[in-house]
Amino acid sequence: MDQPPSSVKLLGSWADSHTHRVQLALKLKGLEFEYQEEDFINPSPALLLHNPVYKKVPALLHGGRSIVESVVILQYIDETWTDNPIMPADPSERAVIRFWCHFTDDKLAPAVGLVFSSSGEGQKAAVDQVHENLKLLERELKDGAFKGRRFFGGDKIGLLDIVLGCGSYWLAVFEEVMEVKLIDPESFPVFHAWLRDFEEQQEVKETIPAIDRLLEYARGIRQMMLSGSINNAAASSG
Amino acid sequence: MAAAEGIEVKLIGAWPSPFVLRARIALNLKGVEYEFLQEKFGEKSELLLRANPVYKKIPVLLHHGKPICESMIIVEYVDEAWPAAGRAILPADPYERALHRFWASYIDDKLNPSGAALSKTQTEEAKVEAAGQVIAGLKLLEEAFGRLSKGKGFFGGDDIGYVDIALGCFLGWLKVMEKTSGVKFIDEEKMPLLAGWAERFCAHEAVKAVMPEPERLEAFARKRAASAKAPPANQNTF
Numbered sequence: 067m068d069q070p071p072s073s074v075k076l077l078g079s080w081a082d083s084h085t086h087r088v089q090l091a092l093k094l095k096g097l098e099f100e101y102q103e104e105d106f107i108n109p110s111p112a113l114l115l116h117n118p119v120y121k122k123v124p125a126l127l128h129g130g131r132s133i134v135e136s137v138v139i140l141q142y143i144d145e146t147w148t149d150n151p152i153m154p155a156d157p158s159e160r161a162v163i164r165f166w167c168h169f170t171d172d173k174l175a176p177a178v179g180l181v182f183s184s185s186g187e188g189q190k191a192a193v194d195q196v197h198e199n200l201k202l203l204e205r206e207l208k209d210g211a212f213k214g215r216r217f218f219g220g221d222k223i224g225l226l227d228i229v230l231g232c233g234s235y236w237l238a239v240f241e242e243v244m245e246v247k248l249i250d251p252e253s254f255p256v257f258h259a260w261l262r263d264f265e266e267q268q269e270v271k272e273t274i275p276a277i278d279r280l281l282e283y284a285r286g287i288r289q290m291m292l293s294g295s296i297n298n299a300a301a302s303s304g
Numbered sequence: 305m306a307a308a309e310g311i312e313v314k315l316i317g318a319w320p321s322p323f324v325l326r327a328r329i330a331l332n333l334k335g336v337e338y339e340f341l342q343e344k345f346g347e348k349s350e351l352l353l354r355a356n357p358v359y360k361k362i363p364v365l366l367h368h369g370k371p372i373c374e375s376m377i378i379v380e381y382v383d384e385a386w387p388a389a390g391r392a393i394l395p396a397d398p399y400e401r402a403l404h405r406f407w408a409s410y411i412d413d414k415l416n417p418s419g420a421a422l423s424k425t426q427t428e429e430a431k432v433e434a435a436g437q438v439i440a441g442l443k444l445l446e447e448a449f450g451r452l453s454k455g456k457g458f459f460g461g462d463d464i465g466y467v468d469i470a471l472g473c474f475l476g477w478l479k480v481m482e483k484t485s486g487v488k489f490i491d492e493e494k495m496p497l498l499a500g501w502a503e504r505f506c507a508h509e510a511v512k513a514v515m516p517e518p519e520r521l522e523a524f525a526r527k528r529a530a531s532a533k534a535p536p537a538n539q540n541t542f
Contacts, residue, residue, distance in 0.1 A: 119410065119444065131399055138405045145398035157384035161372045168374055169358060202358055 074099040075127040077113050079106055081283050083233035084136040085124045086273050090228050091140050093269040095147045137167055140225055152225045162211045163218070166203070167229045174199040175233060181248065182240050182284070183291055193246050196237075200254050203230075207256040216263065223267060231264040235274055236284075243284045313338035314366040316352050318345070319516055320524050322473035323375040324363040329469050330382040332510035334389040376408050379469055394466050400452075404459070407448050408470035415441040419474070423481065435487045445471060446495045453497075457504050464508055472505040479518035480525060 074092065076099050078085030092099050104113050104123050116125045116132035126133045126142070133142045144152050153160055177199055180192035212218050218226035237248045251258040264270055315331065315338050317324030331338050343349055348360055355364045355371035365372040365381065372381045383393040394401050418441055422434035452459045452467060459467035478489055492499040505511060 133399070133402045133406075135406055135409055138402050138409065141405065142398050142402040145401065157381055158367070158370050158372065160384065161377050161381040164377045164380065165358075165373055168377065 073129055075102065076100070077102050077104050077110070077116065077125040077127070078123045079104050080275060081280065082106075082123055083236065086232040087136045087228050088124045088126060088139050088143070090223075090232060090269055090273045091143050091152060091225075093273060094152065094223060094228075095143060095150055097143075097147060137171070137225075137229060140228060144225065150222075152219065152223070152228065154219075154224070163224065163226045166206070166218070166226050169199075169202070170226075170230050170233070174203075174230075178233075178236060178240065178248075181244060181246060182236075182288065185292075189244070189246070193248065196248055197253070200249065200257060204254045204257045207260060217260065223264065223270075227260075227264055231261065231270065232274070234261050235265065235277070235280065237261075239277065239280045239284050242281060243288055311337055311339045312368055314341055315339070316341045316343060316349070316355060316364040316366070317362045318343045320521055321362055322477055325473040325476075325514060325516075326375040326469050327363040327365060327378045327382070328514040329464070329473070329510050330379040330393060332514065333391065333393060333464060334382055334386040336382065336386055336389065375473075376412070376466075376470060379466065383466075391463050393460070393464075393469070395460070403448075403452060404466040407445065407452070407459070407467045410441075410444070411467075411470045415445070415471075416474070419477075419481065422485065431485060431487075435485060435489075438489060439487075442489060442495060442498060446498050449497045449501060453501075458501065464505065464510060468501075468505060472502075472511065475502055475506055476516055476518050476521050480522045483518070483522065 074097060076085070076088055076092070078088065078101060080103060089101075102110070102112070104110055106123075109121050113123065113125060114121055116127060117123075117134045120134065122134075124134070124136055124139060126139045128142075128146070133139050140152065153163060174196070177192055177195040181189060181196060184192050206212050207215075207218075215221075217223050218230065223231075234249075240246065241248050249258060249261070265274070313331070313336055315324070315327055317327065317340065319342065328340075341349075341351065343352060343362055352362065352364060353360055355366060356362075356373045359373060361373075363373075363375055363378060365378045367381075367385065372378050379393060394404055415438070418434065418437040422431065422438055425431040425434050448467070449459060452461075452465075454461060456462050458464050459471070464472070481487075482489055490498045490502055506515060
C-alpha cells in the first residue's frame with residue numbers, strides 16, 4: 067500500500083555507504099524523504115530508540131515504524147513501493163541477487179575494511195583477499211549469472227548494483243589514501259566498466275559524496291587509526 | 305544438469321548441520337519431495353565444489369540443476385518457488401517481512417557467532433562471559449517473540465515461519481551445549497515464551513522427522529573432538 071512520501075524519514079551518516087544504499091533506493095523509486103544526519107560516535111536519542119539492537123545508521127522511519135539493516139531496508143522499500151522494481155521477479159534470480167548481496171557484506175566489505183585498517187604484511191594479505199573476492203565477481207559478470215548485462219539488475223540498476231556500488235567507491239579512495247592497487251582495470255575490466263557506468267548514473271551522482279570529501283574523511287580516519295586514538299571498528303567501509 | 309527422471313529437487317547437506325536443517329524444514333513445510341545428498345565427513349564432494357564454488361559449504365539446494373546457496377536464501381527461495389504449497393514462510397506484509405529478515409540476520413550475525421565463541425572457551429571465566437552473551441541474545445528473541453507471534457505459538461504466528469526456522473535449527477545443539485556447559489540457556493522462568501516455543505517447534509511435523517536427537521549430536525561432537533577437529537557448531541557450515 068503506498069504511503070504519502072512525506073512520512074518517510076532516514077537517519078543516516080553522510081560518509082556511510084549503507085546510508086547511501088538507502089538514499090539511492092529512495093531516489094530510484096522517486097520518493098521524497100526527510101533526512102537526519104547522525105554522528106557515528108554520538109547516536110541521537112531517536113537512533114537509539116529506533117535501532118536499539120545495533121544503535122547504528124541507517125534507520126528508515128515510515129508510518130511510525132522503523133526498519134534497520136540496509137539490505138532489509140532495501141527490500142522493504144521495494145516491497146512497499148512496487149513501481150520501478152529493484153529485484154527481479156523470478157525466484158532463482160532473486161536467490162542469486164541475495165547471494166551476491168550476502169557475499170558483498172560478508173566477504174568483500176570486511177576485506178576492503180581490513181585494507182584500510184591494517185599495514186605491512188597484514189595489509190598485503192588484505193589486498194590479496196580483496197582481489198580474490200573481486201575475481202569472483204568479475205567471473206560472474208563475464209561468464210556467469212550476470213553475463214552480457216550492463217548492470218547486475220539488467221538494463222537498469224537493481225538491488226545488487228545498489229549494495230555493491232554504494233561502497234565500491236571506497237576502493238578508489240583507499241587506493242589513493244593507502245597507495246595500494248585494488249581495482250586495476252586490466253585485471254577486472256568488466257567490474258571496472260560496471261562501476262564507471264554505475265557512478266555515471268544521475269541518481270548515483272546525487273547520492274555519493276564528492277571524492278575529495280571522501281578522501282579527506284578517509285585520511286582523517288586513517289590518521290586517527292595510526293595514532294591509536296580510534297579503534298578499527300569505528301571506521302565504516304564499503 | 306536436468307534430471308531426466310526422478311526427483312528434480314536435491315539438497316546437498318549433512319545431518320548434524322543446523323543450517324542444512326533449515327533447508328529441510330522449509331522443504332517439508334511446502335511438502336516438496338527432494339533427494340538428500342549426504343556429504344561425507346571430512347571431505348567435500350565434487351558436486352558441492354561445483355555447486356558452491358564461492359563458499360564450498362552446505363547446504364546447497366539444486367532445483368532443475370540450478371544451485372541455491374546460503375541457508376536462509378534457500379528458505380526464501382523455497383517460499384517463493386512453491387508459493388501455492390503449504391503455508392507462506394514469510395508474511396505478506398512488507399513491515400512484518402522486514403522484522404523477520406532483521407531477526408534472522410541477527411541470529412546469524414550475532415547469536416550464532418556468540419554460541420560458537422562459547423564452545424571455544426577454555427577458562428571458566430571466559431565460559432561464563434560467553435554464556436552470558438548467548439543468553440542476552442536469546443532474551444532479545446524472547447522479546448521479539450512477543451512482538452512477532454501476536455499471541456500465537458510461533459514467530460510466524462499460527463505456524464512455523466522464517467524466524468522459527470532461523471532459530472529453531474539450533475535447538476538440538478543448544479541442548480548439547482547446555483549439557484556440556486552446565487548452563488541453562490532457555491530457562492522456563494526467565495524465557496517462558498521461548499521455552500514453550502522450543503517444545504512446539506521440535507514437535508512440529510515438518511521438524512521432528514529431520515531434527516537430530518541431542519544424544520546423536522553429542523556423540524557426533526565427541527567423535528569430532530576426539531579426532532581433534534572443532535565441533536560442527538563452530539564451522540558455520542551453511
